[in-house]
Amino acid sequence: MEMGMDTSPSPSSSAPSSASSDSIDLNFLPFLKREPKSEPASPERGPLPLPAATPPPPLQVQAQAAATAASPLPATPDLSAAAVMTPLQSLPPNPEEETLLAEYYRLASLYLSSSAGAAGVIVPAPTPEASAGAVVQPGSGSAAKKRRPRSSELVRVSSLSVRDQIYFRDLVRRARITFESLRAMLLRDDERAEALGLTGVGGFGAVDRRRVRADLRAAALMGDRDLWLNRDRRIVGPIPGISVGDAFFFRMELCVLGLHGQVQAGIDFVTAGQSSSGEPIATSIIVSGGYEDDDDRGDVLVYTGHGGRDPNLHKHCIDQKLEGGNLALERSMAYGIEIRVIRAVKSKRSPIGKVYFYDGLYKVVDFWLDRGKSGFGVYKYKMLRIEGQEAMGSVNFRLAEQLKVNALTFRPTGYLSFDISLGRESIPVALYNDVDDDRDPLLFEYLARPIFPSSAVQGKFAEGGGGCECNENCSIGCYCAQRNSGEFAYDKVGALLRGKPLVYECGPYCRCPPSCPNRVSQKGLKNRLEVFRSRETGWGVRSLDLIKAGTFICEFSGIVLTHQQSEIMSANGDCLVRPSRFPPRWLDWGDVSDVYPEYVAPNNPAVADLKFSIDVSRARNVACYFSHSCSPNVFVQFVLFDHYNISYPHLMIFAMENIPPLRELSIDYGMIDEWVGKLTM
């Protein structure tokens, strides 16, 4: 099958295609259901305003400059591809309209996702083959795969409306969830294969113990389905849906998203042949810390060109040449083209020991040929960060590390409490306000665990046969695995593999030890959370730790009321959280239907119609201060572990994006209740 015939939806096009659904019923894709009926306006794009009058600065170094550099520049480099883009006819953004649109979109999102749930998006249980995932080859088959090459069309995406921003954020999140879910599935398959005595991906007879990297395989699966983003144009400047500060764990993921298209090289650029001015143009760089001559001061960065190094040793052995990415950076300087900068920072929270932060846009302001520490010639580029951007992810990361050690040194004022839980949480929860004199969260009793009504839990502790009989950590086939319809919900480091209607963790009636990997959310906080005051969202919550997507954050606590009690209390106008109102965002986590169209979200274990509510008016925990968003970074997963009454599950909150330190956590509450208004005003 030719890729051109592929029936899978292609998110790489900026507007949702009116995909002909030959063989795949697109209607069951939850994501597509949530899209607004009308096409989101495509981003306003325009030709790059290349300063025609800017003469190329005289090359200070006439090294081995490629012929193109030496030849005189055309007065106006004709980036013709950009020129045919829709001309800018943008009105100045109207804040009022933006707010209305945001509200409209929130409601549309709410309506569509909730109606989707009611209309039976949850289709029959996946076959074991489908849920095992990697054993099934994607439908298109890998035979005649022909990857669509990267386009050279150079565009800059600017002034996205609120609605577009949400649209692209969701698009990017979906791609990232697909990537991470595939990777997790492949890893799990590897482990199973190894447990069975088969080795790696080579299958039978493979001798090599080394696994084929799951990140590469996940990217390849997505590539076969044309699911890589932003391949139809080369974007200069910000990538829609990716914010300054976003965190990534794999180089391949950067390629999949189009943030940086080079698997290994640190400089990504449009080649001379592709650019109509005949010159290469750099668009992004990665500062990995691998080059000894780099000098990184944050806002000011001296970056070293690539090349000249021995492939095996990380030593320079010949002079660098002004070609490829090196020349492209120089050309970007001449034209004033902004460069995306991605920094690698060491982190124990990362599966690979480091994390890549998108730190925003820089401009090259100077370049020269220098003698590196090795004694060989290296090209150096002085880059300045463009002002007015969000704080850098790498800076926030370091600040948060310092705050964990000694908060008062870096924030002498503003802390109202270092632990509003008063020791009730496993990790302290700080309270910080440097905005006004509100101290509201201090006035409530901190309740780390919800209190269930006795009628709800009486006799429900050992319901359904009590716990498992495992003496060691639980494994596939044990009673608790069966409860979870044959598979455990978490991977070995405690990340949720995919969202489910309900997760059964091992509990007090299980024999397995506390180290059992099926005990995750019951153990409480693992991240340093902070309740903080902001001018935009009132009270909010942020983390000092980098939170990997899929990991547990905290429980939603309070005094649990029965249906009857809820009716009475809400009549009194009290603050009630209704679990049934959270849109089923868990459907998205683990969704790989873009790659495996046969994938459907699990509909087991079953959960009851939830009629209870949580009263947070007297006692509450940190979860109560999460801000609302229709494009949230956390979601609710229902979990049972201590009692087994399916009408009263715990509301456990998990990350659905990688959440960088100091970024606000946001959740989709569904309807905005009066209490949310009260809390966030």
Added chain:
DNA sequence: GTTGAGTCAGAGAA
């Protein structure tokens, strides 16, 4: 700390 298989895109040849 060391090692090697693995990827895509660029560059140039066919």
Added chain:
DNA sequence: CTTCTCTGACTCAA
């Protein structure tokens, strides 16, 4: 103009 082959870039996992 398209298609191919070679090369360079260095990451991730053991």
